Amino acid sequence: MFSLCYCVGIILILFFIEMFAKIIAKRTENENRTIATLKFDNGFNQELNVQPGQCLMIWIPGINEKPFSVSKISDDHCEVTIAKVGNFTENLINKGINDNVGIRGPFGRGFKITKEKEILIVAGGVGLAPLAQLPEMNKDKNFTCAVGAKTKKDLFFIERLKTNKNTSVFISTDDGSDGFKGFVTGLAEDIIKDRISSTNHKFDLIIACGRKEMLKEVYKISKKYNICLQISADAFMKCGIGICGSCAAGKFLVCKDGPVFMNEDIDYVMNFM
Numbered sequence: 001m002f003s004l005c006y007c008v009g010i011i012l013i014l015f016f017i018e019m020f021a022k023i024i025a026k027r028t029e030n031e032n033r034t035i036a037t038l039k040f041d042n043g044f045n046q047e048l049n050v051q052p053g054q055c056l057m058i059w060i061p062g063i064n065e066k067p068f069s070v071s072k073i074s075d076d077h078c079e080v081t082i083a084k085v086g087n088f089t090e091n092l093i094n095k096g097i098n099d100n101v102g103i104r105g106p107f108g109r110g111f112k113i114t115k116e117k118e119i120l121i122v123a124g125g126v127g128l129a130p131l132a133q134l135p136e137m138n139k140d141k142n143f144t145c146a147v148g149a150k151t152k153k154d155l156f157f158i159e160r161l162k163t164n165k166n167t168s169v170f171i172s173t174d175d176g177s178d179g180f181k182g183f184v185t186g187l188a189e190d191i192i193k194d195r196i197s198s199t200n201h202k203f204d205l206i207i208a209c210g211r212k213e214m215l216k217e218v219y220k221i222s223k224k225y226n227i228c229l230q231i232s233a234d235a236f237m238k239c240g241i242g243i244c245g246s247c248a249a250g251k252f253l254v255c256k257d258g259p260v261f262m263n264e265d266i267d268y269v270m271n272f273m
């Protein structure tokens with residue numbers, strides 16, 4: 001009885017721990033003004049130790065609570081980059097300086113870069129948000145970034161990526177208004193082929209974040225060229241702490257076992273995407 005009460009107590013504490021964070025800066029990221037970054041005050045990384053790829057649940061009282069990745073982490077602040085797609089994201093983007101929102105997390109597992117030296121990032125749309133900090137946080141690795149957007153006006157973080165000495169940036173747009181014309185997965189495959197033919201070396205790791213269709217294609221490419229893959233999976237999340245089951249992908253809960261999946265877990269997760 002005691003252990004049951006103890007467990008329920010812990011669950012309730014975890015569920016209700018909600019930190020209020022103040023927005024201290026805000027900027028629009030793309031020409032189409034559909035993507036914005038909010039900078040929060042608290043010493044997030046000291047208190048929460050957020051890792052790239054983990055997610056935070058952001059709560060706007062009276063509206064809803066939704067998952068977001070962190071797009072920049074430092075000791076004294078963190079940033080979240082949001083694409084306006086519906087009611088919640090529109091409300092969040094419309095928040096102003098000094099407004100507060102509730103934040104729970106971080107939840108789940110982030111990206112893990114260990115021995116890999118040559119890394120290919122494949123980012124579709126706002127999927128670039130959690131990936132852009134990887135070259136900044138892993139200066140001893142080389143990154144090649146394939147960044148895809150619908151049009152040139154939807155691109156963001158390109159200058160940020162280019163400032164890293166360890167990073168090459170390639171762009172694709174669906175309409176051909178900038179870079180490679182077509183999907184970012186076509187660009188990524190071209191990059192891999194070029195690399196194999198010019199250096200005879202493959203990438204050690206592909207890291208991808210974007211829509212499900214894109215992730216499925218990246219998965220096929222990783223299999224075709226036998227390159228390790230890490231993906232950030234998308235899911236409908238409610239509790240964020242493994243209780244409600246709304247984010248289930250078969251035996252996995254995306255909020256707990258993901259959102260980043262790697263190795264053989266991806267083979268399994270792909271069946272549910």
Ligand SMILES: Cc1cc2nc3c(=O)[nH]c(=O)nc-3n(C[C@H](O)[C@H](O)[C@H](O)COP(=O)(O)OP(=O)(O)OC[C@H]3O[C@@H](n4cnc5c(N)ncnc54)[C@H](O)[C@@H]3O)c2cc1C
Nearest residue numbers: 055066067068069081082083085086087088089129235259
């Ligand atoms: C682990 C994780 C991390 C995320 N990180 C970020 C982030 O850093 N920045 C960010 O902008 N978004 C991120 N998202 C997605 C974000 O949670 C959704 O965009 C948001 O919940 C949409 O809420 P809404 O009410 O504005 O739109 P809704 O009204 O819920 O949806 C509007 C439209 O957008 C589509 N849509 C909704 N959710 C998604 C989604 N997850 N992926 C693709 N299309 C969707 C719907 O199909 C619908 O057509 C993340 C999601 C997950 C699971």
Ligand code: FES
Nearest residue numbers: 238240244245255
């Ligand atoms: S969001 Fe509730 S179990 Fe994952």
